[in-house]
Amino acid sequence: MIEKHFGLPAKVENDANAAGLAEALFGAAVGYRHVFYVTVSTGIGTGIIIDRKIYHGKNGVAGEGGHVSIDYKSPYRCGCGSLGCVEALAAGPAMVRRARVRLEQEHTTPSLLREFTFGNLSRLTPKMIQAAARAGDTVAKTIIDDTGFFLGVWLAGMITLLDPEVIVIGGGVAQIGKPLFDKIRETIPRYTINRRFAANTPLLPAKLKKNVGVFGAASLFLPSGEKAESD
Numbered sequence: 001m002i003e004k005h006f007g008l009p010a011k012v013e014n015d016a017n018a019a020g021l022a023e024a025l026f027g028a029a030v031g032y033r034h035v036f037y038v039t040v041s042t043g044i045g046t047g048i049i050i051d052r053k054i055y056h057g058k059n060g061v062a063g064e065g066g067h068v069s070i071d072y073k074s075p076y077r078c079g080c081g082s083l084g085c086v087e088a089l090a091a092g093p094a095m096v097r098r099a100r101v102r103l104e105q106e107h108t109t110p111s112l113l114r115e116f117t118f119g120n121l122s123r124l125t126p127k128m129i130q131a132a133a134r135a136g137d138t139v140a141k142t143i144i145d146d147t148g149f150f151l152g153v154w155l156a157g158m159i160t161l162l163d164p165e166v167i168v169i170g171g172g173v174a175q176i177g178k179p180l181f182d183k184i185r186e187t188i189p190r191y192t193i194n195r196r197f198a199a200n201t202p203l204l205p206a207k208l209k210k211n212v213g214v215f216g217a218a219s220l221f222l223p224s225g226e227k228a229e230s231d
């Protein structure tokens with residue numbers, strides 16, 4: 001329908017796959033062939049780039065890394081229906097949910113998050129958690145620390161499975177930066193079989209920010225992108 005309407009060729013690709021390809025071709029992972037791309041925002045999307053090509057799997061649905069469970073007994077059900085998907089534990093809404101649960105249960109624990117939301121915790125956002133942690137708030141710091149731990153356990157598994165040359169992490173939650181990345185780095189070696197290699201796998205912040213999906217989609221029409229889609 002799009003081709004017909006615009007009179008131009010059109011292609012369809014998963015947004016995280018396209019973003020991962022963009023980071024490999026023009027972003028943080030330039031110079032690497034095997035890339036595991038992660039975006040942590042309202043969900044967790046991933047793209048597996050092998051030999052500078054998107055890995056699609058048999059049915060074109062490979063690379064849904066955010067729906068790999070790291071806690072099958074988790075009280076948190078994911079949007080996909082499973083229990084303990086890393087998305088349900090570590091994406092932005094999951095951070096907010098964990099913070100809310102804690103502050104509602106411990107209603108005398110002081111926290112800047114109560115001030116930021118004017119006492120209405122339904123207003124809580126990941127950005128507020130980030131700001132409160134920066135200002136030294138203990139609850140907010142714990143929430144970020146736990147997020148880094150969950151991502152670390154999960155990425156350790158991804159490293160065990162894929163042995164990527166580099167991991168690129170983008171999305172709004174990744175903008176928390178150092179405290180989050182430090183906790184992920186600290187956790188990874190404890191949950192992978194290849195400790196030494198895992199410890200040396202670079203964990204880079206994404207470079208292309210907001211338009212990364214658009215870059216990736218556009219690149220599907222470049223010779224390098226055509227190649228990426230060919231198999």
Ligand SMILES: [Zn+2]
Binds near residue numbers: 078079080081
């Ligand atoms: Zn899921």
